[in-house]
Amino acid sequence: MSKLRAGLIGLGMMGRHHARVLSSLDDVELVAVADPGGDRFGVAGGRPVLNDVHQLIDAEIDYCMVAVPTQFHLEVGTALAEAGVHALIEKPLAESVATAEKLAAEFTNRGLVGGVGHIERYNPALQAARARIEQGELGDVYQVATRRQGPFPGRIADVGVVFDLATHDIDLTAWVTQQDYVSITAQTAHKSGREHEDLVAATGLLSGGTVTNHLVNWLSPLKERSTVITGEKGTFIADTLTADLTWYANGEVQTTWDDISRFRGVSEGDVIRYAIAKPEPLRVEHEQFRNLLQGNEDADVVTLEQGLQTVRVAEQCLRSARGETPVPLA
Template identity: 25%
Template structure:
């Protein structure tokens, strides 16, 4: 299998590393000719400055789009039109109508379009998903997510909702196994051009709720989530992948095998291309996350809940 990568910025260097380790990386493309050459030589693959040049010169099966959000729609469209399988780093697109157009194009050309919501592939989230599915501690009633850190230097074109909160929106949808019907959010700006702190409440049927708190203000990196069930509170850390279950009289630590989520995510995409696995974020799920992010921004601007009707 041959996979190409477009974009080698802050997070993209990790994709290139994993794809190279898996032996599938065949070419690199970056508008910064120096970076393209540097990564091409580092991983011993061809390198290009333009997507058009790569499309005419390279034979490949799939592509990773790891570029600024504002460029996703245009790049992904060209790749899908060339009937290539496409992995777009999150969020799929900034405008939901662009995401819907890409989803239709992928379906028409019978290729895979997926999006990089990496926490689904975090082993800790997988364990919690199984505990919830088995109803080991009763029904899942409430989810809480906390993400704190300084703003990543490579993020320029979106605020914290589209860059950070979207991870937890997707994880909440996946753990509840449904889409929310209402969004309420408050956001603000302290140090940055776009919103740099946000609290989002997602309402699901039967009064189930997810509360997502993110900020680029505090210096310490925190990535935690809590799943409140009828009979227990499950807490986990996205970074350490540790899981703890607190019941009325006892605390239980759940053992799980730690893995690099990005490696699991990329391998799942490669397996999907070969027809071995269906564990990927579907294009429609990625479009829905963008719709929810859009609604959260609108809610924060208007100060009212936004009601949704998602597929």
């Protein structure tokens, strides 16, 4: 089988990592990269550094990794679709529902493969949590609570914290529980003087009755990435910074020593931090997209429809924060 000819557009903070992975991916040849600002991180590795998506298309690529700012996804994605080029597009799919719908249609209507780079799905801790939930180890899922906070990244200028960060939590929550969002409400704040919000607190309801809440900000010196999944048999805590998954089981042994009971509670059970393999999530993401292009229908790729649904939920967060009437999500 001949290698897939890949291109990369966007050589910023994320683009440089995509270049590294694509350069070493089996059955894939990274033939050229493109960025109007040039190769400031020096990741091209001797490959042509082109100016725009049209020159990249002329290099006869089979598919393209799109790592440009969100506001340019529609322009770049449309050009690729019109040329018959498959694309993996960095999250979020677009900056609005209307734009995301147009972009998804460009690929779907032409029978092209499109994917969205929601990388948290490929974090080993969340992969293990989803598998264990699917096997019934948690029982009914009652609640998913996420915390995602840290200092402001200077590279982000075109969207706020909802579209840049909260979309991670929206997608991973729907994916790990295998439920859709039914509704979501949110409050936002603008504390850093930027046009876009830098803090959001959101509460949602999923189709299986699971309640979710997401606390996300760009205002903390502490970098935190935590997903707490509580169900009838206990709680999973996934730390996606370290890719650790810890299980807190409900207790089955009664604590008869009153002092310990008052201190620790009466339902404390086993606590296990699982030993799991920890491949790099970005590499797994690219491997899955490659596998799909090679005809593996079981490849785990975030579809354009799933990316669109995440944009719907994110947009509803912002509508809710403005006091607008909620719209149905599912």
